[in-house]
Amino acid sequence: MVASTSSSAVASLIDQLFAVTPLADSSLSIKALTLAIVLPFVAVILNVASQLLLPARKSSPPVVFHFVPIIGSAIYYGIDPYKFFFECRAKYGDVFTFVLLGRRITVALGPKGSNLVFNAKHQQVTAEDAYTHLTTPVFGKEVVYDVPNAVFMEQKKFVKVGLSIENFRAYVPQIVDEVDEYLKSDPRFAPLQKGGKTLAVDIFQAMSEVIILTASRTLQGKEVREGLDKSFAQLYHDLDSGFTPINFVIPNLPLPSNFKRDRAQKKMSQFYQDIVAKRRAAGVSDDGTGENDMIAALMQQKYKNGRALNPVEIAHMMIALLMAGQHTSSATSSWAFLRLASRPEVIEELYAEQVKVYGSELRELDYETQKTSVPLLDAVVKETLRLHPPLHSIMRYVKTDLAVPATLAAPSSTRNDAGYVIPKGHYIMAAPGVSQVDPLLWASSDQFQPHRWLDPSSAAMQDAGDQQEDFGFGMISTGANSPYLPFGAGRHRCIGEQFAYLQIGVIIAHFVRKFKWELESKFPDPDYQSMVVLPSKEGSKIRLTVRE
Known part of the structure; x- marks a missing residue:
């Protein structure tokens, strides 16, 4: 509802801007350029607002805050993954989710996190669904x-x-x-x-x-x-x-x-x-x-x-x-x-x-x-x-909802004692x-x-x-x-x-x-x-x- 109202307001504002411009009927390219500038800005505002204002599911791991939708934490993660992991662990605990170019990746750190990823049942997580599009063209x-x-x-x-x-x-x-x-x-x-x-x-x-x-x-x-x-x-x-x-x-x-x-x-x-x-x-x-x-x-x-x-x-x-x-x-x-x-x-x-x-x-x-x-x-x-x-x-694709033990969930001060659930369609990373x-x-x-x-x-x-x-x-x-x-x-x-x-x-x-x-x-x-x-x-x- 918030997103829909905001988008309508932005569209109305753009129309009003061009309505008072002499070139309104002839400068479609200018309007397109304005849209190209304004819409990404609006997308960033809505993305930030949704993270700050909308309540998160208690069963979901905390999501790493990011400004740009789709891109998410890709740059932060890509420059230095270990710095990213340690800083996120200090803030969110051993289990957290970040957005990587449109994919939602849940990281499970520590020995228990590695065990969750490496020894999950094949019916729940698979390596082939995570990697086949990368390896098959090569192998x-x-x-x-x-x-x-x-x-x-x-x-x-x-x-x-x-x-x-x-x-x-x-x-x-x-x-x-x-x-x-x-x-x-x-x-x-x-x-x-x-x-x-x-x-x-x-x-x-x-x-x-x-x-x-x-x-x-x-x-x-x-x-x-x-x-x-x-x-x-x-x-x-x-x-x-x-x-x-x-x-x-x-x-x-x-x-x-x-x-x-x-x-x-x-x-x-x-x-x-x-x-x-x-x-x-x-x-x-x-x-x-x-x-x-x-x-x-x-x-x-x-x-x-x-x-x-x-x-x-x-x-x-x-x-x-x-x-x-x-x-x-x-x-x-x-x-x-x-x-x-x-x-x-x-x-x-x-x-x-x-x-x-x-x-x-x-x-x-x-x-x-x-x-x-x-x-x-x-x-x-x-x-x-x-x-x-x-x-x-090291990644796996989550085929069915995957439960995360409560002891992995978060720092003790904010831990969800019921544990987390990583939804089907996410990726899990060790x-x-x-x-x-x-x-x-x-x-x-x-x-x-x-x-x-x-x-x-x-x-x-x-x-x-x-x-x-x-x-x-x-x-x-x-x-x-x-x-x-x-x-x-x-x-x-x-x-x-x-x-x-x-x-x-x-x-x-x-x-x-x-x-x-x-x-x-x-x-x-x-x-x-x-x-x-x-x-x-x-x-x-x-x-x-x-x-x-």
Whole structure:
């Protein structure tokens, strides 16, 4: 009623203004311009008035105050999500709703909030409805969020088969070989090959290249590694352009980047399908004999109904592995190198650890030793992930009304003891990274202190219990009540976790053996403009010094 009356009054006022103007009958463009100026202003006034004057439902989480309708808190959230989360938590509690370009997003913070999001029943919340419009154009049809959840769980099981200990043993020397070859062949490292002792490098650029080289040599297979020429790099770049925040909020806009994404997806899909066809034509049986890559593993798999994966499914699962793993591991390895550069003494401790477990001659790295005998190296990777989880926000679409326990509802002074209800059609968001740097949970929460992971009494070592469940791809932890969840929890927990630890750990260990390093400039700020949190381009340089 208020909105209707106000709108009528504004329209009447505009008509009166033009009625007394000599150009009223001939200046429709001026009237349109005036409307274009006045109506947004009125919309802002009505939006503010509705938040201040209209009573909110007691069952609804508090809504973050915002001036502009539809846009809501998009700018505030987009510039610095963690600042947004902490400031909103101080004002509204662990559960609150904000408007993001027309979508209503309810955030659930803290370990209990993460548990609400990650372990809600699939009948209530879904990841596919939240992400399919972003991932399917990149990964392709028939996989991941383009299939029913039960099928996706089977596909995760197929991938998990390929992440075997036997394969990991083969991957360690392959990763080392790729790092060595990169250091020898990349022109940017030429000064070191010519006897130079120090060199400044953009570590994010270097790690982006090292990660894709090592992943293609191991998981992706020899044909992919051999095909990593300029044309493949361009396909990857064009496909990667589809992973942007705008495509999450407003999918399939007629943008040049999306046209390139779609063309690249078709070409890369055919590239992988051709690999499968050539292997079979060459008599390589589906038992994967002689190969340790994921293509070989997927060619062996069958669904519960007995159907084998078709070439399109294999191709698109390989693309999903390539794209998802590349972003997160490039970011994490870069942050690890930068954090170590800020603490050179830890680099020397890592070197001493390598000497201790591999001998003064530093024998070749191997899987068993890396898995069990380098606790400080493990701690460095874990501490990096604590401070720099790749994803700052993880969303689900609410399919049916979702109850929020009263203990999560709000600060005790304003808590709705009946709890909240998140309506169907909203999105719910977890932000485990908030708990990972919460000063209420961690001592010196903003400091890079790997040794905290070596102290059994520290918060870092506390666990929510070994709760496990089989969602269709083997037993995994469902314990989301932990303050440390860099790989998520529940049915959508990242199955590449162990490979990521191995890949990043081996790369760091190999660099530690060859170099010392320090920051070339100040420690970089995080860049939140992409889907994965990256170091800003201005501060991602380190200075390597060759060990004597």
